[in-house]
Amino acid sequence: MNKIVSKARLSDEVFRIEVEAPNIARERKAGQFVIVQTDTEWGERVPLTIADADPHRGTVTLIFQTVGVSTHRLAELEPGQSIEAMLGPLGNPTHIERFGHAVCVGGGIGVAPMHPIAQALKQAGNKVTIIIGARTKDLVILEDEMRAIADELIVVTDDGSYGRKALVTEPLKELCGAETPPDIVVAIGPPVMMKFCAEATRPFGVRTLASLNTIMIDGTGMCGGCRVSVGGQTKFVCVDGPEFDAHQVDWDGMLLRLRAYKSQEDAAHKALHDGGQCRLDAMADDARKKAEAEGGSR
Amino acid sequence: MNMHSAGDLGAKAKEVLAGLDGRELGNKDRMALPVQDMPCQDPLDRARNMEEVALGYAEAQARIEAARCLQCKNAPCVSGCPVSIDIPGFIAQVAKGDYHAAADVIRKTNLLPAICGRVCPQEKQCQAPCTLGKALKGVDKAVQIGRLERFVADRERAAGGAPMPRVAAPTGKRVAVIGAGPAGLTVAADVRREGHEVVIFEAFQKPGGVMVYGIPEFRLPKAIVREEAEKLERMGVSFELNYLVGRTRPLSALLEEDGFDAAFVGVGAGLPKFMGIPGENLVGVFSANEYLTRANLMRAWDRDRAATPIYPSKRVAVLGGGNVAMDSARMALRLGADEVHVLYRRTRDEMPARAEEVAHAIEEGIVFDFLASPTEVLGDEKGAVRGLRVMSYELGEPDASGRRSPVAIDGSEHDVPYDTVIVAVGNESNPLLAKTTPGLAVDKKGHVLVDESQKSSLDGVWAGGDIVLGAATVILAMGEGRRAAAAINEYLRAKD
Ligand SMILES: Cc1cc2nc3c(=O)[nH]c(=O)nc-3n(C[C@H](O)[C@H](O)[C@H](O)COP(=O)(O)OP(=O)(O)OC[C@H]3O[C@@H](n4cnc5c(N)ncnc54)[C@H](O)[C@@H]3O)c2cc1C
Ligand SMILES: Cc1cc2nc3c(=O)[nH]c(=O)nc-3n(C[C@H](O)[C@H](O)[C@H](O)COP(=O)(O)OP(=O)(O)OC[C@H]3O[C@@H](n4cnc5c(N)ncnc54)[C@H](O)[C@@H]3O)c2cc1C
Ligand code: SF4
Ligand code: SF4
Ligand code: FES
Numbered sequence: 017m018n019k020i021v022s023k024a025r026l027s028d029e030v031f032r033i034e035v036e037a038p039n040i041a042r043e044r045k046a047g048q049f050v051i052v053q054t055d056t057e058w059g060e061r062v063p064l065t066i067a068d069a070d071p072h073r074g075t076v077t078l079i080f081q082t083v084g085v086s087t088h089r090l091a092e093l094e095p096g097q098s099i100e101a102m103l104g105p106l107g108n109p110t111h112i113e114r115f116g117h118a119v120c121v122g123g124g125i126g127v128a129p130m131h132p133i134a135q136a137l138k139q140a141g142n143k144v145t146i147i148i149g150a151r152t153k154d155l156v157i158l159e160d161e162m163r164a165i166a167d168e169l170i171v172v173t174d175d176g177s178y179g180r181k182a183l184v185t186e187p188l189k190e191l192c193g194a195e196t197p198p199d200i201v202v203a204i205g206p207p208v209m210m211k212f213c214a215e216a217t218r219p220f221g222v223r224t225l226a227s228l229n230t231i232m233i234d235g236t237g238m239c240g241g242c243r244v245s246v247g248g249q250t251k252f253v254c255v256d257g258p259e260f261d262a263h264q265v266d267w268d269g270m271l272l273r274l275r276a277y278k279s280q281e282d283a284a285h286k287a288l289h290d291g292g293q294c295r296l297d298a299m300a301d302d303a304r305k306k307a308e309a310e311g312g313s314r
Numbered sequence: 315m316n317m318h319s320a321g322d323l324g325a326k327a328k329e330v331l332a333g334l335d336g337r338e339l340g341n342k343d344r345m346a347l348p349v350q351d352m353p354c355q356d357p358l359d360r361a362r363n364m365e366e367v368a369l370g371y372a373e374a375q376a377r378i379e380a381a382r383c384l385q386c387k388n389a390p391c392v393s394g395c396p397v398s399i400d401i402p403g404f405i406a407q408v409a410k411g412d413y414h415a416a417a418d419v420i421r422k423t424n425l426l427p428a429i430c431g432r433v434c435p436q437e438k439q440c441q442a443p444c445t446l447g448k449a450l451k452g453v454d455k456a457v458q459i460g461r462l463e464r465f466v467a468d469r470e471r472a473a474g475g476a477p478m479p480r481v482a483a484p485t486g487k488r489v490a491v492i493g494a495g496p497a498g499l500t501v502a503a504d505v506r507r508e509g510h511e512v513v514i515f516e517a518f519q520k521p522g523g524v525m526v527y528g529i530p531e532f533r534l535p536k537a538i539v540r541e542e543a544e545k546l547e548r549m550g551v552s553f554e555l556n557y558l559v560g561r562t563r564p565l566s567a568l569l570e571e572d573g574f575d576a577a578f579v580g581v582g583a584g585l586p587k588f589m590g591i592p593g594e595n596l597v598g599v600f601s602a603n604e605y606l607t608r609a610n611l612m613r614a615w616d617r618d619r620a621a622t623p624i625y626p627s628k629r630v631a632v633l634g635g636g637n638v639a640m641d642s643a644r645m646a647l648r649l650g651a652d653e654v655h656v657l658y659r660r661t662r663d664e665m666p667a668r669a670e671e672v673a674h675a676i677e678e679g680i681v682f683d684f685l686a687s688p689t690e691v692l693g694d695e696k697g698a699v700r701g702l703r704v705m706s707y708e709l710g711e712p713d714a715s716g717r718r719s720p721v722a723i724d725g726s727e728h729d730v731p732y733d734t735v736i737v738a739v740g741n742e743s744n745p746l747l748a749k750t751t752p753g754l755a756v757d758k759k760g761h762v763l764v765d766e767s768q769k770s771s772l773d774g775v776w777a778g779g780d781i782v783l784g785a786a787t788v789i790l791a792m793g794e795g796r797r798a799a800a801a802i803n804e805y806l807r808a809k810d
Contacts, residue, residue: 039562056519058613060621085621101519103556233612233622236517236558237744238584239604245595250588255746269595272697276597277623284621 017098018052021075026157029081030125031091032067038074040066040104046132047110047227047259050076051235052090053101060086063232063254065129066105076104079128079157085284106235107258110136110225116199118142119191121184121213123149123205127158129227130204131165137202138165145198146170147187149205153178184209185216192220200225203262207274211267218263226262228253231274244270320353324372331374339381345446347382349455350375352670357677361647364531364615367674368432376465380408382446383457390443391459396793397423401440401459408462416466421476424463425500425796428471428538430789431464433529435637435668439789454669475541481549482509487806490515490574492559492747495523496788497580497779499542500795501802502551505578508803513574514546515557518611523582524780525788527611528603530641532648533671536610560750569774575809576774576802579754579762580795583741583780589633593691594737598625598699602634602642602738609645627734630654631702633688634738635665640672642736643680651734654680659687659707659720685709685720689727691735701731741785759784768798776802 019036026032040050044066053059068077082091093099110133118137122130127148138144146166150156151174163169170187171179180187184205191198201224203213210226217224230242230253237255244253247264251257327350337343353369354360360367371379383405391401400419407416420427434440440459441447447456470476487510491498494516506512520526522539547553559565559581568574586601588594605624608614612622630646632639635658643654656675658665661684665672676682683704690703706726709718743760755763755771761784762777764770770777778794780786 039557043562053519055621058616058619058621060612089621101556103517103558103562105561106558233604233607234518234584236584237746238586239607240586240588240601241604243595250595266595269697272597273595276625280623280626284623 017100018102019098020093020095021073023093023095026079027155029083030079030128030155030157031082032077032079032128033090033093034070034075034077035099035102036074037076037102037104038071040102041069041071041074041076044069044076044105045109046112046136047129048105048107049129049235049258050078050102050104051106051232052078052099052103054086054089054093054099056100059089059100061103061233061235062086062090063106063229063235065227067128067131069132079125081125084281103235106254108256110202110259112136112140114141116142117145117196119145119147119188119198119201121147121149121188121201121203121205121209122162123184123203123209124151124155125157126203126205126209126227127162130202131158131161133202133204134162134165143167145191147172147184148179149173149184149209150178151175183212185212188213188216192217192222197222199223201262202227202259207267207271210262210265211271214262214265214267224262225259226265227258228260228265228270229258229274230270231276244273318351318354319356320369320372323351323353324374327372327374327378330378334378334381341384344382344384345449347378349382350379350458350461352458352461354674357674357679360532361644361678364648366535367532368670370468371461371465376408376462377411379458379462380405383409384445386445390445391440391457394443395440395459396787396789397796399423399440399463404466405457405459405462408466413466413469417470417476420463420466423796424789424792425503426496426542426788426792427463428467429496429525429534429542430792431460431462431467432534432538433668433787434460434789435787436460437669471538471541475545478545478548479503479507481507484511485509485806487511487575487809488513488573489802489806490559490565490568490572490577491580492565492577493523493580493582493779493781494518494521494543494553495580495582495779495791496525497582497791497795497798498523498578499546500792501578501580501776501778501799502546503549504796504799505802506546506549506551508806510575510803510806512551513554514551515554515559515562515568517556517558519555520611521553521555523580527607528638528641530606530610530645531615532644533641558746560747565747565751565754565775575806576776578795578798578802579747579770579775579777579781580779580791581744581747581781583743583785585742585744585760586737587740587742588737589688589739591688591690593693593699596691596693596699597697598627598733599691599735599737600625602632602638602736603741605642605736606638606645609649615645615649624649625734627651628653629732630734630736631688631730631732632656632736632738634658634740635660635667636738636740637667637671638740639736639738640667640675640680642738644671644675644678646734646736647678647680655683655730655732656680657683657686657688657702657704659685660717661685661709664717687720688735692729699733699735701729702735703727703729741780743781743784747781767801768794769801774805 245266404419444456614624707720779791
């Protein structure tokens with residue numbers, strides 16, 4: 017059992033929770049993730065990146081978007097309540113070294129997992145440029161936190177409601193085309209975004225890493241459900257990754273596998289709303305006010 | 315029609331038993347007694363439900379089956395059992411009707427009889443060398459030792475379970491058991507009895523290992539596994555679930571910083587093999603581990619309650635010929651598939667699966683395509699499976715092992731439509747623990763190397779079960795666990 021010690025709503029669909037998990041807080045490194053289960057009898061195992069951790073308090077911070085039934089259930093938990101199971105830290109930590117100039121591209125919820133990586137890259141002495149991308153202004157998260165780390169911060173929105181109206185690939189291409197191109201690019205976000213980031217940097221030969229979010233079950237290398245083809249070889253994202261050379265990943269194959277259960281998940285999610293069980297919308301204002309009062313970052 | 319209805323088999327057995335009328339039986343009489351079939355759910359019903367298939371002997375059946383045992387002086391059956399249960403000893407008690415005494419005999423060497431009685435490949439172990447089977451010229455006519463073992467264990471469970479083992483006074487020594495499969499659970503019981511503190515670290519949310527995530531409910535009810543874990547808890551063993559040693563904490567830290575005096579590594583063989591053919595990453599191709607874990611551990615078979623989805627399948631191909639393949643095929647049927655095929659490169663005689671499971675699968679309507687193996691998984695424009703390209707084989711000359719190996723028939727490739735492919739061609743050892751534990755010696759295949767007492771290359775660390783043997787059996791894992799526990803107890807005694 018892992019008790020939730022605080023909770024904030026960062027946007028309509030994005031929540032941040034701080035959870036007691038002393039073992040995980042002690043061992044985790046940037047780039048690693050956990051698997052949570054709100055219900056060990058019937059619940060799904062949901063992989064979420066560790067966005068931050070405090071080994072002294074023994075807590076980890078998770079930032080997640082409510083996309084389906086399991087993430088909705090997680091969002092319904094309040095401080096004082098517990099997540100029944102949390103396994104981690106899983107996956108290989110990001111390889112951090114002094115590369116020189118590092119560009120971090122975070123799209124949507126991908127900004128959350130990017131945060132600890134950007135932090136670590138900065139601490140290692142890199143010049144860090146951060147690109148935050150979101151569909152619209154309301155979905156921009158962690159801007160202040162990222163600004164605190166970045167040497168340069170670029171915010172883009174699809175609809176131009178905030179920052180520059182562009183896709184993340186535009187500033188990324190500009191940076192790659194500059195006189196001194198970046199030494200490394202790290203991209204985390206929706207798979208389609210990562211795919212296009214890979215295409216954007218490929219012609220410039222800039223080394224690019226992506227953190228893959230395939231479907232997972234155990235997260236320990238036992239099931240093979242998370243497999244993806246990288247450089248023509250089958251890899252298990254949970255133990256061989258989650259980060260891979262973005263230029264080697266078979267993005268189209270990965271995108272197809274992610275949709276394997278789409279129709280069933282959509283039906284389950286719809287039932288949640290139709291059945292009036294989804295209290296999230298009702299909670300929205302309440303939570304948002306609270307988050308703002310706590311100084312929740314927007 | 316069900317040839318194995320519990321009522322019919324029980325009634326017939328009662329008649330036979332009445333006919334014996336307490337008479338002293340000679341060997342001839344014993345040999346003439348009918349082998350007792352296992353009562354089972356009707357194949358058509360059970361193929362669509364998750365309840366246990368084999369229902370267990372009625373008392374009269376157990377008495378007759380026990381009466382068939384010739385009580386051989388040399389008892390060849392015992393040498394076939396990996397933990398050397400005193401088989402004639404316990405069967406003699408069943409014949410007398412003293413089931414308590416029978417359970418006491420079994421418990422001396424086997425801690426998990428309700429499980430082994432159900433899942434041991436008896437026809438390759440205890441029942442293979444049975445004198446009666448030899449005399450009657452068929453291993454299927456041997457004394458049905460496993461079924462009797464299950465009968466005894468189930469009687470005891472129904473009567474409130476085995477007496478709690480006595481736990482010695484606390485010694486202040488602490489042992490870490492990594493992995494809650496049959497190997498780890500056995501070690502925990504044996505080490506705890508000596509008064510040592512035992513903590514079991516398990517990656518999953520439930521203890522049991524393959525017994526909960528792999529072997530389906532219809533073959534091994536999860537309640538039995540749960541009871542075993544609960545018994546350990548009552549003995550004072552603690553469980554740290556959702557704890558992946560090597561990631562949540564390195565093994566070395568448990569020993570050097572957290573005060574554990576010894577550790578047992580029983581992490582199993584959880585790394586699924588794939589065939590390495592084109593199309594294996596298409597949507598609709600699963601490892602048996604994934605398919606069964608979704609269905610068993612995550613309980614996806616209960617579609618209304620479980621949050622974990624399972625792929626909706628109509629035509630399923632299962633690749634492989636072992637227990638894992640049988641379980642996957644029969645699970646797919648229960649999850650609603652219209653047609654399930656098992657593709658195996660050799661023939662029925664070479665199949666490594668338990669004979670009973672193959673027979674059950676056939677009764678349930680699983681189709682077996684022998685001497686067939688795919689060369690490619692075919693996909694549609696959406697990247698989903700649409701079929702298999704299958705190559706036919708014939709049996710060639712016997713190889714070094716004496717088995718006739720399959721030889722591909724040139725030009726025999728043909729396409730067969732399927733929407734789901736489950737790959738059940740075996741498991742290798744999961745490299746995580748070895749990778750994160752410097753100094754833990756493993757062989758080429760990643761199996762932990764141990765000496766005859768199960769001790770690894772690291773001081774204070776023992777290992778056993780599938781991580782040492784490769785994918786093996788529950789009883790072998792248990793046997794290794796017992797051996798390791800004895801060595802650990804010895805080591806801790808000497809450490810004073
Ligand atoms: C290593 C890793 C780290 C992740 N980190 C984060 C994070 O920090 N924050 C966050 O919001 N999300 C993260 N995700 C994605 C998150 O796990 C999924 O959004 C979540 O599992 C969806 O569950 P659900 O039941 O709510 O939705 P579902 O109804 O199950 O699914 C909705 C959609 O999400 C996708 N999906 C389903 N299951 C998974 C899964 N297990 N993994 C990935 N995608 C899935 C599918 O495309 C599906 O159509 C991460 C995924 C991985 C693999
Ligand atoms: C589908 C299937 C059907 C089978 N049918 C039969 C049968 O009918 N009869 C039979 O005798 N055998 C059968 N077997 C084989 C049998 O189940 C195994 O041989 C046996 O379970 C091995 O026991 P074990 O204790 O070594 O490991 P496992 O049962 O594999 O248990 C290992 C446990 O360790 C945990 N673990 C792994 N790594 C870590 C870590 N780093 N930290 C913490 N925990 C960890 C795992 O989650 C798992 O729970 C079958 C196997 C499968 C897959
Ligand atoms: S434990 Fe297995 S091999 Fe030994 S007697 Fe029982 S069924 Fe036979
Ligand atoms: S070999 Fe068969 S007949 Fe002989 S004692 Fe063992 S079980 Fe009985
Ligand atoms: S999630 Fe099962 S192997 Fe990666």
